Amino acid sequence: MKCRLLKDNFNIAEAINSVSSPKVGGIVIFLGKVRNESHGKKVKKLIYEAYEEMAVAEMERIREEAMKKFPIEDILIWHRYGELEIGEDTILIVASGKHRREAFDACRWTIDEVKRRVPVWKKEVTDEGTFWIEGEKQIKIS
Amino acid sequence: MKCRLLKDNFNIAEAINSVSSPKVGGIVIFLGKVRNESHGKKVKKLIYEAYEEMAVAEMERIREEAMKKFPIEDILIWHRYGELEIGEDTILIVASGKHRREAFDACRWTIDEVKRRVPVWKKEVTDEGTFWIEGEKQIKIS
Amino acid sequence: MIMKVKVRYFARFRSIVGVREEEFEVPEGIRVKELLDILKERRPELKNEVFAQDEDADVNVSKNGRYVSFDDHLSDGDVVALFPPVSGG
Amino acid sequence: MIMKVKVRYFARFRSIVGVREEEFEVPEGIRVKELLDILKERRPELKNEVFAQDEDADVNVSKNGRYVSFDDHLSDGDVVALFPPVSGG
Secondary structure: OOEEEEOOOOOHHHHHHHOOOOOOOEEEEEEEEOOOEEOOEEEEEEEEEEOHHHHHHHHHHHHHHHHHHOOOOEEEEEEEOEEEEOOOEEEEEEEEEOOHHHHHHHHHHHHHHHHHHOOEEEEEEEOOEEEEEEOOEEEEOO | OOEEEEOOOOOHHHHHHHOOOOOOOEEEEEEEEOOOEEOOEEEEEEEEEEOHHHHHHHHHHHHHHHHHHOOOOEEEEEEEOEEEEOOOEEEEEEEEEOOHHHHHHHHHHHHHHHHHHOOEEEEEEEOOEEEEEEOOEEEEOO | OEEEEEEEEOHHHHHHHOOOEEEEEEEOOOEHHHHHHHHHHHOHHHHHHHOOOOOOOOOEEEEOOEEOOOOOEOOOOOEEEEEOOOOOO | OEEEEEEEEOHHHHHHHOOOEEEEEEEOOOEHHHHHHHHHHHOHHHHHHHOOOOOOOOOEEEEOOEEOOOOOEOOOOOEEEEEOOOOOO
């Protein structure tokens, strides 16, 4: 499966393997991680909520668009959900191409589209309370 | 060691780990691979020769320049040498940042610099003979 | 004629409404924006949060798992979801 | 006065010369380009391949593991390497 919403850790070797072929000369990977700071607050953990069916469908649409837009060999989008600690992986995008240029372009475009379009929402548990993140906005819950 | 010239396969998990910290929100990886075609010829395998001491020193200089040039947290450059089959990994660059933008920029800049500056040479064994690759040129050996 | 559409809420909108999904009977063939007008009445708690309906509207609407325009027509059995700007990745 | 410098060859240049490294006795304090002039005489097989010495020169020169300009001065014990355009990555 090239587009997945999953609870477990990524198997990055498996991901790389699944977009590799003898034609591939360059692979570009974006790996997102939970970091300890957001909007100036100390983050304790993240909780990702998703509209699961639509999230996977939207990732598939983004993947197909990327395959048309860039002369890449393949591309994969995996996103985690549930509760994640600092340092844990959140998203994995792996783009493979004959040459590096198209793999870089496709990987970068795809992460931007995912962040704009895929129905997944971040709840940040910080030392100043818990917040919903909506686009660039942070909205206090408790 | 953040800059290595090595004969064995990359341990990508180890590489990611060594540039990760609680501050890191995005990691961008470039992984080069031996592909089955070059300059229109069918490649059978590659042999990388290196000026070892200088290659590592030059990778370290590129790494330091990248750390100054981009607001990244860390970056790593590993390059393989010796005989490599189709599909094998050739180079690994892993850049970590608070945000993805700087990690993308640093990773892309670094692979370009490595290809321009690090004293490593590719010998391509193809179905039309063996060639030295010098920059963009291909020079027949046998 | 009457048709049934399901409405789903996600993230903060779900907390506001307190339910995941509810079914509404609405006039056949109405547009998304007409459904939103109906929701404004039946779910007044969403009025300020969700239904600005201008270009800056902080609400996303999908139909059957796909982003949809406010002018799109609805059919019997459609699933409409309302959710805030996303923040994955 | 005389000093000693080592010259190393890599990749195709090594195949042309047939040795990895050789030591030359040269006048003290000469520049890289003067060493190259000396090499032209002692290694005529390199003349056409390596020593264009113009902007398009397909030769890289390093001193003690660092790229160096043709105007740089050499010291006793320096290791100078000559190699073609690189092709790693």
